Amino acid sequence: MTANLKPLHDRTLPAGRILMLAVTALTIVFAGCGQRELGSGVVLWSPDETTIASGSVVTVLSESDISDTYTVTADQASEPLEIVRWRVALFEDAETAAARAREYAASLDGNALLRARARRNALPMRSQPVARGDNTVYRLRTNEEIKLIGRESEQTNLEGLVSYWYEALTDTGVRGWVFGYTLEVFDPTNPDVVVDTGANSDPLVDLLLQNVWRPVSYVDMISAAAIDLERFRPEYGLFPDPENRQLELVLADHATIFEYEQIARVGNRRYIARGTSLQLTFQPNDTLSIQYELNGQQHLRAMARVDGEIEEYRERELERRASVYEDLLERGPEFASNAYGTILFSEGEQFLWTGYERLVPAAIPEGAGNSGRLDLGLFLSRSLMQQFDGAVSFRFDGADAPVSFAYAFRDGGIRLVWIPAENIADRIVRSTTASPLTIFMSAAGG
Numbered sequence: 001m002t003a004n005l006k007p008l009h010d011r012t013l014p015a016g017r018i019l020m021l022a023v024t025a026l027t028i029v030f031a032g033c034g035q036r037e038l039g040s041g042v043v044l045w046s047p048d049e050t051t052i053a054s055g056s057v058v059t060v061l062s063e064s065d066i067s068d069t070y071t072v073t074a075d076q077a078s079e080p081l082e083i084v085r086w087r088v089a090l091f092e093d094a095e096t097a098a099a100r101a102r103e104y105a106a107s108l109d110g111n112a113l114l115r116a117r118a119r120r121n122a123l124p125m126r127s128q129p130v131a132r133g134d135n136t137v138y139r140l141r142t143n144e145e146i147k148l149i150g151r152e153s154e155q156t157n158l159e160g161l162v163s164y165w166y167e168a169l170t171d172t173g174v175r176g177w178v179f180g181y182t183l184e185v186f187d188p189t190n191p192d193v194v195v196d197t198g199a200n201s202d203p204l205v206d207l208l209l210q211n212v213w214r215p216v217s218y219v220d221m222i223s224a225a226a227i228d229l230e231r232f233r234p235e236y237g238l239f240p241d242p243e244n245r246q247l248e249l250v251l252a253d254h255a256t257i258f259e260y261e262q263i264a265r266v267g268n269r270r271y272i273a274r275g276t277s278l279q280l281t282f283q284p285n286d287t288l289s290i291q292y293e294l295n296g297q298q299h300l301r302a303m304a305r306v307d308g309e310i311e312e313y314r315e316r317e318l319e320r321r322a323s324v325y326e327d328l329l330e331r332g333p334e335f336a337s338n339a340y341g342t343i344l345f346s347e348g349e350q351f352l353w354t355g356y357e358r359l360v361p362a363a364i365p366e367g368a369g370n371s372g373r374l375d376l377g378l379f380l381s382r383s384l385m386q387q388f389d390g391a392v393s394f395r396f397d398g399a400d401a402p403v404s405f406a407y408a409f410r411d412g413g414i415r416l417v418w419i420p421a422e423n424i425a426d427r428i429v430r431s432t433t434a435s436p437l438t439i440f441m442s443a444a445g446g
Contacts, residue, residue: 037061040097041072041088042104045147045169052081054147055105055112057097060090086173107151114148116166116183120210122239123183125176129165131158131243138174141309142212146170146178148185161242179243182210204282205263205271213238213303214310215251216287217426222306226379227317228427234310238290238303247273249290251301256294321376324390325349328374335414335441343441349374351394363418363437369398378404379428391419391429406432413442
């Protein structure tokens with residue numbers, strides 16, 4: 001029996017089914033032709049001024065939450081571009097965007113390219129163009145560059161400091177207002193030409209207020225390449241806050257805030273912070289002497305400006321110490337002597353020293369124990385650098401004071417020369433004794 005069937009292409013569909021398929025196909029076609037534009041935008045900070053300039057009005061075609069970007073086009077003929085969202089201000093219509101673009105350029109005297117750099121560290125960016133302690137959104141580093149995207153029409157007198165408030169963007173997308181007194185405004189197409197320095201007063205007062213001042217010992221430590229991590233810390237210094245008329249002083253032994261009315265000149269390179277006990281003298285060697293009263297005591301300190309970031313110096317010193325200890329581990333990690341015992345260095349800058357009785361009490365105090373931690377924060381004076389490879393302190397668990405040695409790697413081992421505490425100043429080994437106590441220990445297997 002043969003089935004009564006037609007080939008598939010001969011089959012016919014009901015008229016209603018055909019209509020439904022046609023509508024579906026048209027929906028797919030129109031959906032593939034594009035999507036509704038999001039609106040118009042103003043490019044606040046172009047990632048490439050040669051492709052699309054800052055201040056340009058663009059059509060925002062779409063956005064991506066995954067990449068945090070807009071897809072934009074400058075005109076019908078241009079290729080779509082993908083730009084990080086914080087670089088573009090989005091508006092519902094082209095007219096509003098065009099008005100914002102005109103305002104943007106006009107507020108910056110017609111130059112939408114203007115940038116600025118901070119002339120002091122920790123310069124606050126604020127959520128509004130007013131100086132309040134609770135509206136800081138970010139603090140700029142010295143010489144950090146920002147993109148200006150607006151400016152108040154009138155200058156503000158902020159307790160004697162007169163300048164504009166600038167609206168700005170950081171290169172990570174932080175947006176806020178910065179008081180221009182400690183900004184240096186420039187055109188990136190000609191960065192050597194400063195458009196506005198913001199300053200309008202005594203240059204030495206500007207020098208004071210636009211810099212962080214560190215204890216003068218910081219300069220000495222940098223010059224000697226001998227960073228004492230206990231004293232060389234980012235929180236120590238004189239920190240100006242001209243917006244709030246404050247000078248915050250933080251030192252190892254005390255801290256205070258001088259809330260002044262005015263920085264007034266009283267002599268040649270001499271100033272006072274009115275309303276406080278603080279007196280300031282700018283020395284010819286580019287240091288600043290400060291004198292003040294605190295808790296009934298007079299203090300006199302020397303301060304200086306430091307090039308570079310404090311944390312970077314600290315990181316390099318930590319790297320140096322790690323390298324010194326790695327050298328000890330590689331050349332040892334065990335050193336032994338029939339007369340002075342055995343030293344075993346282990347990870348974490350730990351040591352175990354047994355059999356050192358002949359060094360008690362001349363170098364090692366009684367009851368010091370056998371274990372402890374190595375202190376790698378010693379340095380050699382220039383006169384000792386040719387004799388030794390370095391200097392270290394053994395901090396025994398049972399001793400209050402460290403036991404210090406200069407060392408040199410010789411003949412498959414290490415030569416240690418004991419250094420009394422009085423021969424060390426500012427963490428630098430200044431000299432050995434007239435008849436130095438010297439020991440030699442061979443490397444295990446050496």
